[in-house]
Amino acid sequence: MLNIETINQKQFSKISQQRTSRDSETYEEVDKDVQKIIASIRNKGDAAVFDYIERLDGVKLDELFVTDEEIDQAFKQVDDEMITILKEARSNIETYHKNQLEKSWYVNDQEGIWLGQQVTPIERVGVYVPGGKAAYPSTVLMNVVPAKVAGVESITVTTPVQPDGKVNPNTLVAVSIAGADRILKIGGAHGIATLAYGTESVDKVYKIVGPGNAYVARAKKFVFGDVAIDMIAGPSEVCIIADHQAEPRLIAADLLAQAEHDELASSILVTTSKQIATEVQQEVENQIKSLSRQDILAVSIAEQGRIYVVDQLNHAFEFVNELAPEHLEILVENPFEQLPKIKNAGAIFLGSYSPEPLGDYFAGPNHTLPTNGTAKFSSPLGVYDFQKKSSVIYYDQQSLEKANQKIQKFAQAERLDAHAASIRKRFE
């Protein structure tokens, strides 16, 4: 049963804090294993990788890379309609992400001074793709395509190998359509360690993105600093803001779509209407019966789901900015007018015909989004995650001469006299 709670402004911050501290797990045991795996792959390279694959994935491989033949075979196993849809989704994702491409720029505001910012792609990127039940082709597209758009030269996907020595054919097809350069059969923390430090047969990458289980997430945390990583994602969330005119049937369907991900997935409705609240509660009970993942749904709806009733629409936005949800649906009159009120959210879906699953697969914006309140400080995965900047400084003689005394004074104030000397010597 989806609980209803009437709340006031004073409670917003506290409720948000409680919700974002869902993840109180400690990872001591996982961390020990992960650190051992990383150290062992750093020391022993390929030998350690093959060894972990045998021990943890239960298969003795003699080649870490997926072959072209295996990819061809995968295309035969996946149905043609699905391949067409994947290509259309890839194209939509590419079109949207091209808008994010940043350009180098320079300014020349003062004579003799040229300041700029040079934008370049990261040269080598690794993408982790989960195996098993979580082998989502959409995730492959969402992680690889932005890197391609950014102009990354070398994209290496790594994904768990199945006990038969093969990789999920849906994954292979999606990776191929997305345009990655090579695929490794290495899952878990050993996959992350291989990408981060390289081995005899695998070149190290400079950044690793992509979701994974606790081992993958903790391994990413440990290699952070030596390579860049994307945010570590928590359970998925949707928050729906609805006023009196929203349709309870659609709200319920969208809450359930989110809740089916896993038991910790969080589905929240914030509404100004008590009537909507009770109708949605009833609809959820009804609709759940016809869905296949009922065990998961029952748990996530009861334990993580909630309907919050607030007394005015502005308070709904204030509360949502505290929650900083991963997905936010705005099912109110004139949703566009409400956009400026939203400060913290991963992706914003406007109106009745923009349900969250549209964004998961198809519309084009990235579905890798900040969870667990991190939309307060981070962004969807994007092209900007695969580009980087260098600042560029040019002064001519006259311009430096004008600044000469000031820079020397500044350097002396910081007691760095070799800094001062470096400027001074230009004019001796």
Added chain:
Amino acid sequence: MLNIETINQKQFSKISQQRTSRDSETYEEVDKDVQKIIASIRNKGDAAVFDYIERLDGVKLDELFVTDEEIDQAFKQVDDEMITILKEARSNIETYHKNQLEKSWYVNDQEGIWLGQQVTPIERVGVYVPGGKAAYPSTVLMNVVPAKVAGVESITVTTPVQPDGKVNPNTLVAVSIAGADRILKIGGAHGIATLAYGTESVDKVYKIVGPGNAYVARAKKFVFGDVAIDMIAGPSEVCIIADHQAEPRLIAADLLAQAEHDELASSILVTTSKQIATEVQQEVENQIKSLSRQDILAVSIAEQGRIYVVDQLNHAFEFVNELAPEHLEILVENPFEQLPKIKNAGAIFLGSYSPEPLGDYFAGPNHTLPTNGTAKFSSPLGVYDFQKKSSVIYYDQQSLEKANQKIQKFAQAERLDAHAASIRKRFE
């Protein structure tokens, strides 16, 4: 003595790896302390903060915030010329960084579909400012001004308190000129924990930036995920590419400016000219005698410094891209023409009148730059570090209807039937 080494292309990657693994320190002891400090401040709030200040900074405070009176007093202690220079530097930094401001955008490529990206500032940011010898006013400006330009509503600076209960007046003046909203007298890991989790008297922030000692750096690593952090900076580095026409006297001065930071600071010359190499070596020996930080210089030049001689200019660029230096000076003919060859560098300084200290203090681009090879995947601190994005999706009824079957098929392929139902119900 600055060593000279003639190297060839095959050695580039190995040398770069050796250089970027300078930091092989383990932090077990520091980590234990830091984790204890964080846990204690999360549990006990202000009481724990006051307690750590007494124990670690040796002063019993009864107020964590710097008062307006203390700031007024600081302005009287700092000389007026320095205040004017600080203001001019702030203005230059602001002007440059305004070019980095990102705007929200939307596209309307297909009828009935509206896709966009909403850009918003992070609401609350914390800036760590080191105390003691490393209390650099330039660091204050470089960290606070980009946050101001981004439109951050609330900027909290935290910095160690001196045993007399005061804060370094240079720091206070710089913070005030930079425009932060408040200053806390909390240094070390306890400063980071206070910003990350908040206490009764201090609001938690969403992102923490700024340099610090090992305790600060490790504390930032531990709170990462709960709040965002900037990159953890290593020792400072300069790399100079010089051809036969460069002036050894200026090259030597610039190498020494970098080397004076600390014993681990790294000063590298890559040149095509053996003559330049030996002349620079001699100049460094000569110039070092007239500088005040001779003890530091002797160590960093001998242990971290190096002159690499390569056989052609293109190889110099190839090598530098492997090194990915924090600062790169290009002292060759027509330096602008070489810009496209640079893939990995924090800041690029072009020609003889753009020495690195110009960028440290004055020109405007940020001096917080990726170190230790991380320019391969990260950028200077910038306005983009204080803005974040939300994607925006709007489909009208017709547009969703067109995509309806495809999205359902995709969702079914991922075995998420509540996702499919959420779309389907729009058309029942």
